[in-house]
Amino acid sequence: MIVCIAEKPSVGKDIAKVLGATQDHRNYWEGNGYQVTWTFGHLCELKEPHEYTPLWKAWSLSSLPMIPPRFGIKLKSDKGIEEQFRVIERLMQAADMIINCGDAGQEGELIQRWVMQKAGARCPVKRLWISSLTEEAIREGFSNLKDQSEYQSLYEAGLSRAIGDWTLGMNATRLYTLKYAQGRQVLSIGRVQTPTLALIVNRQLEIENFKPEPYWVLTTNYRDTVFTAVLEQDEEETATASQEKGANGNGSGKANDVARRGFTSEEEGRKALEQIKDAPFTITSVTKKNGTEAPPRLYDLTSLQVECNRKFSFSSDLTLQLIQSLYEKKFTTYPRVDTTFLSDDIYPKCNAILNGIAGEYAALLQPLRGAALKKSKKVFDSSKVTDHHAIIPTGVAPHGLTPDEQRVFDLVARRFIAAFYPDCKFATTTILGETADIPFKATGKQILFPGWRDVYAQEAKTAETLVKTAEEERTLPAFTKGESGPHVPDLAEKWTQPPKPYTEATLLRAMETAGRLVDDDELRDALKENGIGRPSTRAAIIQTLFKRHYIRLERKNLIATPTGVELISLIHEELLKSAELTGIWERRLRLIEKKTYDAKTFLEELKQMVAEIVHTVLADNTNRRVAETKEDKPAPKGKKGTAKEKPAKAPKTARQKPVAPQAATAPTTPPAPKEGDLCPLCGKGHIIKGKTAFGCSEWKNGCTFRAPLEISS
Numbered sequence: 001m002i003v004c005i006a007e008k009p010s011v012g013k014d015i016a017k018v019l020g021a022t023q024d025h026r027n028y029w030e031g032n033g034y035q036v037t038w039t040f041g042h043l044c045e046l047k048e049p050h051e052y053t054p055l056w057k058a059w060s061l062s063s064l065p066m067i068p069p070r071f072g073i074k075l076k077s078d079k080g081i082e083e084q085f086r087v088i089e090r091l092m093q094a095a096d097m098i099i100n101c102g103d104a105g106q107e108g109e110l111i112q113r114w115v116m117q118k119a120g121a122r123c124p125v126k127r128l129w130i131s132s133l134t135e136e137a138i139r140e141g142f143s144n145l146k147d148q149s150e151y152q153s154l155y156e157a158g159l160s161r162a163i164g165d166w167t168l169g170m171n172a173t174r175l176y177t178l179k180y181a182q183g184r185q186v187l188s189i190g191r192v193q194t195p196t197l198a199l200i201v202n203r204q205l206e207i208e209n210f211k212p213e214p215y216w217v218l219t220t221n222y223r224d225t226v227f228t229a230v231l232e233q234d235e236e237e238t239a240t241a242s243q244e245k246g247a248n249g250n251g252s253g254k255a256n257d258v259a260r261r262g263f264t265s266e267e268e269g270r271k272a273l274e275q276i277k278d279a280p281f282t283i284t285s286v287t288k289k290n291g292t293e294a295p296p297r298l299y300d301l302t303s304l305q306v307e308c309n310r311k312f313s314f315s316s317d318l319t320l321q322l323i324q325s326l327y328e329k330k331f332t333t334y335p336r337v338d339t340t341f342l343s344d345d346i347y348p349k350c351n352a353i354l355n356g357i358a359g360e361y362a363a364l365l366q367p368l369r370g371a372a373l374k375k376s377k378k379v380f381d382s383s384k385v386t387d388h389h390a391i392i393p394t395g396v397a398p399h400g401l402t403p404d405e406q407r408v409f410d411l412v413a414r415r416f417i418a419a420f421y422p423d424c425k426f427a428t429t430t431i432l433g434e435t436a437d438i439p440f441k442a443t444g445k446q447i448l449f450p451g452w453r454d455v456y457a458q459e460a461k462t463a464e465t466l467v468k469t470a471e472e473e474r475t476l477p478a479f480t481k482g483e484s485g486p487h488v489p490d491l492a493e494k495w496t497q498p499p500k501p502y503t504e505a506t507l508l509r510a511m512e513t514a515g516r517l518v519d520d521d522e523l524r525d526a527l528k529e530n531g532i533g534r535p536s537t538r539a540a541i542i543q544t545l546f547k548r549h550y551i552r553l554e555r556k557n558l559i560a561t562p563t564g565v566e567l568i569s570l571i572h573e574e575l576l577k578s579a580e581l582t583g584i585w586e587r588r589l590r591l592i593e594k595k596t597y598d599a600k601t602f603l604e605e606l607k608q609m610v611a612e613i614v615h616t617v618l619a620d621n622t623n624r625r626v627a628e629t630k631e632d633k634p635a636p637k638g639k640k641g642t643a644k645e646k647p648a649k650a651p652k653t654a655r656q657k658p659v660a661p662q663a664a665t666a667p668t669t670p671p672a673p674k675e676g677d678l679c680p681l682c683g684k685g686h687i688i689k690g691k692t693a694f695g696c697s698e699w700k701n702g703c704t705f706r707a708p709l710e711i712s713s
Helices: 009-019 079-093 106-119 135-142 148-180 193-208 235-247 254-261 266-277 301-312 316-328 344-356 358-368 403-418 451-456 463-472 504-512 521-530 538-547 562-570 579-593 599-618 661-665
Strands: 002-006 029-031 034-038 044-046 073-075 097-101 125-127 214-222 225-229 281-293 424-435 438-449 488-495 551-554 557-560 687-689 693-696 706-708
Touching: 002 009, 002 079, 002 106, 009 029, 009 034, 009 097, 009 135, 034 079, 044 106, 044 148, 073 079, 073 106, 079 106, 097 106, 106 148, 125 148, 148 562, 148 579, 148 599, 193 504, 193 538, 193 557, 193 562, 193 579, 214 266, 214 438, 225 424, 266 438, 266 488, 281 438, 301 316, 301 403, 301 504, 301 538, 316 403, 316 538, 344 358, 344 403, 358 403, 358 451, 403 451, 424 451, 504 538, 521 579, 538 551, 557 562, 579 599
Parallel strands: 002 034, 002 097, 097 125
Antiparallel strands: 029 034, 044 073, 214 225, 214 488, 225 438, 281 424, 424 438, 551 557, 687 693, 693 706
């Protein structure tokens, strides 16, 4: 008998159907020589401190650091999990072969390996590795099963990550709670959570400490075109300053910005204004450059979360739920990916994929008919794909989608269609002028051939995108070099602006690049190796910060609470709060996966680091304490309880009784409903807004949730 183990019941049912295992035994399917069972995500977890030694049950500074000589796993304490595990254990111990059908990623590998270890499996194990759940993909995957040993490094990376998070989280949380917390407060410290909070806090402090400075911009209007005075020395100097600003992660770049934008004193500006007031304006140069713009890259999980946050104000957690649902419904491919490329073997399948979704997108596909699909190296590059390719449609025509799922599918579908459209062609015009020896410049951009932009031509335009489009596509009148005439100069006072607070979109990008401000796609790809967290876990990290009341939401902005600000201010250990250093740690985990770094070395360095942190904090003789934020706005539009990290347990000491952190941090009033939130009544649908009340998208299926519009916040 061959036992297949999937990560959830719905996937197990899909696999069983393909294999012909049609007998339903409630906890597994059987037939045709197969038994197909499943986990419910994490059935096993690392043991709690007190399960290694009773001395670690009470929270005590003298017991730190807690580093078990050998880490162990245990079954989660849950009746449903225990019942399912007993079935898995019985099936595995009698199996001739096991096929690991878990989620095809690092976390999925760890989940299934722990279950097999706990069940005492001894037979050979094969690995199913697929990027979609269509019947074709499942059949193809079973015809190309791999030996489990090929994924040993993936498991070692996942195990190292879990042990690293346990060791740092358990020790640092107890250490900071006992040393700096007030009353029953728990100060949660995490390997990725804390540097992410530090990004938000540091940006917030930069905004609060920002001192606006005036500058004066000299412009002149010639032939209904506004020209701006050029004050920088040359373009090379400007480019260098811009690169330094990005490399330093400085959001303001104040000195350089002022130097490029205008005069730093009104007196200097007035003098220049008087100088040019009566002098004629002369065109000194007219240059026109033709350029092309390739279609936007396909989506990885982070770029999809960024786009959904910008366009629909979806939280990263909600976007992950939606794209995961589309994957499980077989409409899109595996979502937890960090590449925007497709492997070359996908190209022959693309026509069939496009034909599969042709119903709704027939008009957009018409220009692609009658010729071979374009194959661009910016889309198809096997060297840029490891375990999974970018998120694309599977070719299964979507049906039965919720409005939010439809929005996300539409993004993925249009991005895939656009990849086969021709490049957009444009002309950039630069006009230089001069009056009284002061140079001026105006630039314009004209779209000559829209190409892939036609895919997005019918999208609903927001005020913001309309303004951006108008700025990008500014068409200038025809100018001739040497022409001259009257003009109307003006000197405007402006003020330097602080950097903007993080939104979930910009925070995800900052996590992806370890805090560096990067717009260039290729440079961002290079920095992904040092990003903090993984695409699949970043949403949960942000949700954890909300749950801990370290951050709150103001419109779309992420704002650190007083507790979050104070916590970061008292952490002096850069390894705990530096995105760059945490990014280096993340890179080592990726190198373990690639078999170029030893997991044992990583864990030894980890233990040494934790020991040093404990020693440093214990040596702090100040009497600092962190104030507690008791109530804040709830986490936005996310599924309750999706954060991976467990709530830290409150300290048990001789002076105070242990208190579950939920009691200390739970909001005193229920959150007001917001459009897109998960329905609090049925847990399946999402909140939709009617004319007089909020309701649930599952109302047709019997959900009766209603809330008046007046209580919305």
